Amino acid sequence: MRQFLARRAVASLVSLAFLVIAVFFLSRLTGDPTDLYLPVDASLEAREQFRQLHGLNDPLIVQFWHYLKDLAVLDFGESIRRARPALDVVLEAFQWTLALALSTMALVTVSAIVMGALAAFHVGGVFDRIATFFSLIGASAPDFWIAIVAIVVFSVQLGWLPTSGTGTPLHWVLPIAVLFIRPFGLILQVVRGSMITALGSAYVKTARAKGVAARPIIFVHALRNAMLPVITVIGDQLAGMLNGVVIVETVFGFPGIGKLMIDSILQRDFSVILASIIVTAMAIFIMNLLIDMAYAVLDPRIRY
Amino acid sequence: MADHLLEVRNLSVTFHTARGPVHAVRDVNWHLDRGEVLAILGESGSGKSVSASAIMDLIDCPPGEITSGRILFDGRDLLTMSREERRHINGKRIAMIFQDPLSHLNPVYTVGWQIEETMVIHGTSRQEARQTTVDLLRKVGIPDPEASVHKYPHQFSGGQRQRLMIAMALALRPDVLIADEPTTALDVTVQAQILALLEELQRETGMGLLIITHDLGVVAEVADRVVVMNAGEIVEAGEASEVYHNPKHPYTRKLIAAAPGQGEMSSGVEEGAPLLSLRNVSKRYGTFEALKGVSFDLMPGETVAVVGESGSGKSTTAKVLLRLEEASGGSAIYKGRDLFTLSPRELYEMRRDIQMVFQDPTQSLNPRMSVYALISEAWVIHPGIVERSRWRARVAELLEQVGLLPEHMYRYPHQFSGGQRQRIAIARALALEPQIIVCDEAVSALDVSIQAQVIALLDRLQDELGISFIFIAHDLPVVRDFADRVIVMQGGRIVEQGDVRQIFEAPREPYTQALLAASLDPDPEIQAERRARRLEAAE
Numbered sequence: 001m002r003q004f005l006a007r008r009a010v011a012s013l014v015s016l017a018f019l020v021i022a023v024f025f026l027s028r029l030t031g032d033p034t035d036l037y038l039p040v041d042a043s044l045e046a047r048e049q050f051r052q053l054h055g056l057n058d059p060l061i062v063q064f065w066h067y068l069k070d071l072a073v074l075d076f077g078e079s080i081r082r083a084r085p086a087l088d089v090v091l092e093a094f095q096w097t098l099a100l101a102l103s104t105m106a107l108v109t110v111s112a113i114v115m116g117a118l119a120a121f122h123v124g125g126v127f128d129r130i131a132t133f134f135s136l137i138g139a140s141a142p143d144f145w146i147a148i149v150a151i152v153v154f155s156v157q158l159g160w161l162p163t164s165g166t167g168t169p170l171h172w173v174l175p176i177a178v179l180f181i182r183p184f185g186l187i188l189q190v191v192r193g194s195m196i197t198a199l200g201s202a203y204v205k206t207a208r209a210k211g212v213a214a215r216p217i218i219f220v221h222a223l224r225n226a227m228l229p230v231i232t233v234i235g236d237q238l239a240g241m242l243n244g245v246v247i248v249e250t251v252f253g254f255p256g257i258g259k260l261m262i263d264s265i266l267q268r269d270f271s272v273i274l275a276s277i278i279v280t281a282m283a284i285f286i287m288n289l290l291i292d293m294a295y296a297v298l299d300p301r302i303r304y
Numbered sequence: 305m306a307d308h309l310l311e312v313r314n315l316s317v318t319f320h321t322a323r324g325p326v327h328a329v330r331d332v333n334w335h336l337d338r339g340e341v342l343a344i345l346g347e348s349g350s351g352k353s354v355s356a357s358a359i360m361d362l363i364d365c366p367p368g369e370i371t372s373g374r375i376l377f378d379g380r381d382l383l384t385m386s387r388e389e390r391r392h393i394n395g396k397r398i399a400m401i402f403q404d405p406l407s408h409l410n411p412v413y414t415v416g417w418q419i420e421e422t423m424v425i426h427g428t429s430r431q432e433a434r435q436t437t438v439d440l441l442r443k444v445g446i447p448d449p450e451a452s453v454h455k456y457p458h459q460f461s462g463g464q465r466q467r468l469m470i471a472m473a474l475a476l477r478p479d480v481l482i483a484d485e486p487t488t489a490l491d492v493t494v495q496a497q498i499l500a501l502l503e504e505l506q507r508e509t510g511m512g513l514l515i516i517t518h519d520l521g522v523v524a525e526v527a528d529r530v531v532v533m534n535a536g537e538i539v540e541a542g543e544a545s546e547v548y549h550n551p552k553h554p555y556t557r558k559l560i561a562a563a564p565g566q567g568e569m570s571s572g573v574e575e576g577a578p579l580l581s582l583r584n585v586s587k588r589y590g591t592f593e594a595l596k597g598v599s600f601d602l603m604p605g606e607t608v609a610v611v612g613e614s615g616s617g618k619s620t621t622a623k624v625l626l627r628l629e630e631a632s633g634g635s636a637i638y639k640g641r642d643l644f645t646l647s648p649r650e651l652y653e654m655r656r657d658i659q660m661v662f663q664d665p666t667q668s669l670n671p672r673m674s675v676y677a678l679i680s681e682a683w684v685i686h687p688g689i690v691e692r693s694r695w696r697a698r699v700a701e702l703l704e705q706v707g708l709l710p711e712h713m714y715r716y717p718h719q720f721s722g723g724q725r726q727r728i729a730i731a732r733a734l735a736l737e738p739q740i741i742v743c744d745e746a747v748s749a750l751d752v753s754i755q756a757q758v759i760a761l762l763d764r765l766q767d768e769l770g771i772s773f774i775f776i777a778h779d780l781p782v783v784r785d786f787a788d789r790v791i792v793m794q795g796g797r798i799v800e801q802g803d804v805r806q807i808f809e810a811p812r813e814p815y816t817q818a819l820l821a822a823s824l825d826p827d828p829e830i831q832a833e834r835r836a837r838r839l840e841a842a843e
Contacts, residue, residue, distance in 0.1 A: 202407035209360045210422045210472070211394035224412045299412055300456040 116191025138185025521824025565781025
């Protein structure tokens with residue numbers, strides 16, 4: 001187990017290193033921030049001073065070296081735009097995204113599992129139809145469209161919910177609802193398929209022969225066996241959300257990491273770009289570890 | 305009419321499938337009393353398990369439909385009870401165990417929990433159930449019961465898993481135990497132990513035991529009465545020994561005649577230069593030694609049977625020989641060259657000389673390829689054996705040779721029966737005109753009557769084409785009928801090898817003797833004698 005963790009940590013650090021190198025140099029291709037931050041008629045001296053201040057005069061490789069040295073002591077640099085430590089800016093945005101992603105995925109997981117299990121138990125029944133309906137919407141309706149329609153209907157016309165921001169719990173309802181649909185439809189289908197296999201298995205036959213009632217057969221005997229592929233998809237979806245849900249964040253004016261990343265690229269705010277990538281990569285690494293643990297907890301045959 | 309403990313009357317079950325209704329059983333009648341062992345004997349598709357599924361409420365409706373009949377248990381008709389009422393009978397008064405204990409135990413829960421569950425759902429407290437479980441495990445012979453309750457099914461051997469299933473089924477001392485092919489997936493020595501355990505527990509509890517099997521030997525060993533089924537109908541019923549000695553129905557007669565182990569034994573082939581010589585072959589997986597110094601010869605036109613229980617290394621021998629896995633040591637000399645050191649190019653040429661037929665033709669034949677494509681593919685890989693213009697004619701010839709109709713060459717594997725599929729696999733092996741065919745449990749998955757036909761086919765091919773067979777099997781009676789020489793393996797080692805007569809009539813090694821003693825004879829009288837001797841030996 002410990003060996004497994006160590007191997008995974010090393011592998012993740014290696015990929016992180018490649019990522020940092022690639023992003024560092026690629027982001028410089030977007031251009032010189034000086035042009036963006038100083039007025040068009042700024043004097044050459046002012047420009048020179050700005051470059052000096054942000055270390056943009058050094059050769060790229062020297063800049064990279066400085067960046068690595070700072071990174072070694074967990075200094076992620078300053079945001080040019082906000083004149084604050086980049087890490088603070090990133091963590092602030094990330095916590096919003098994390099909260100949004102976790103609450104959405106928690107709701108998705110619980111409802112998709114219950115619904116999918118019931119759909120599998122009566123293929124072609126009521127739950128199965130509802131399941132198919134949601135999967136269809138999730139797969140076919142683009143989320144920016146759903147988001148806009150939801151704002152028009154619930155915020156503008158009915159006036160039940162705020163259009164954007166994060167002030168009250170009510171502000172969370174629409175973003176979560178919009179984000180919910182696609183992973184719900186997807187995970188529902190995975191649960192359904194996996195449960196149909198599990199319910200047709202020999203050990204379910206044994207349970208029926210033992211006289212186990214329908215509900216424990218579904219939720220105790222079959223579900224735990226059916227969870228492995230489901231966990232994989234949940235992890236995949238959650239990783240996607242941790243990277244930021246740019247469209248939903250933008251439409252609802254939600255100050256998350258996705259929006260921050262796009263903004264900082266447009267603003268050539270290099271330290272923020274790098275810091276957000278490192279933070280989300282770490283989060284995804286930790287989440288993947290948790291998922292591997294979940295495998296081992298669910299299935300005693302899996303040991304690392 | 306006196307009431308029986310369990311009685312099936314005029315039961316008919318139909319399954320509605322995409323290809324139309326299938327009448328799984330028609331007008332079936334049988335009964336079981338306390339303290340009695342009834343066997344339902346039949347081949348695959350005979351409907352032998354259907355009445356048991358109906359008793360346990362395991363038939364899904366749809367697609368299944370019980371079109372007529374009654375199932376009386378203690379005088380009450382199970383089929384008119386509510387689902388909830390039947391649930392209270394299942395596991396408590398009528399229990400069932402199945403063929404493959406690994407897949408029938410839930411892999412993600414401890415065995416202790418699963419056995420306790422049977423008791424808990426029928427009203428025992430968790431604590432009491434926990435104590436009883438340990439006692440049950442001890443009773444069915446699971447070592448270290450206190451620790452075993454915390455283990456998972458994959459941590460037990462096949463025989464132990466079936467013991468666990470039995471413990472689970474007997475937890476509430478049911479009146480009836482239904483055992484559906486309880487020993488089919490097990491090694492012979494383990495089979496004997498499990499059957500003995502079932503008998504002992506039955507004697508102790510006085511329950512009625514229903515055994516569903518395809519194996520005449522199992523019937524001979526345990527059954528008081530037997531019901532013979534064919535194509536959904538009961539063709540014959542009666543005392544086990546009466547049915548064996550005086551079968552009335554032609555199907556029963558055919559079944560008894562097809563039972564292996566009754567034919568003339570081979571007197572061996574002439575000594576000469578061996579076609580293939582294995583010397584000191586070993587195979588290691590990490591620290592585990594799967595093969596330890598295996599040496600034997602194969603003569604031209606000879607059948608060498610490799611027998612042993614699971615884990616004995618018999619299949620590994622085949623894999624290493626065909627270089628599907630690399631040997632860790634030793635040599636295999638074929639036509640003066642060591643197969644283990646051939647370069648990939650030489651190996652490719654050698655492949656046409658040594659072909660393989662696998663256990664399960666459903667898996668070894670690509671379901672998306674027609675029979676023609678399956679057989680002619682060999683000539684694509686090894687050009688120059690048959691000219692392209694003659695492919696169709698040659699496939700037709702091969703199909704005729706294995707007893708199939710040439711006009712079926714454009715059909716797909718699923719359109720054939722199990723026995724026919726194995727014939728296709730044999731035709732495919734023959735396409736390359738090999739010197740040696742390795743049969744890895746090639747007839748184990750087939751019904752006895754089909755098994756006899758396939759063996760006869762292999763025999764004929766050997767006479768006509770002079771092919772040598774390496775015949776890997778766990779079923780001793782089949783080996784007795786087909787092999788010239790027998791190699792007995794245990795734990796990766798050859799414990800004994802000799803002519804088939806010597807092995808079967810005068811086995812030297814205790815392990816071979818134990819194997820032979822554990823194998824079941826279809827004759828109930830002979831089996832009763834063997835059992836008496838076994839009991840004597842045990843005391």
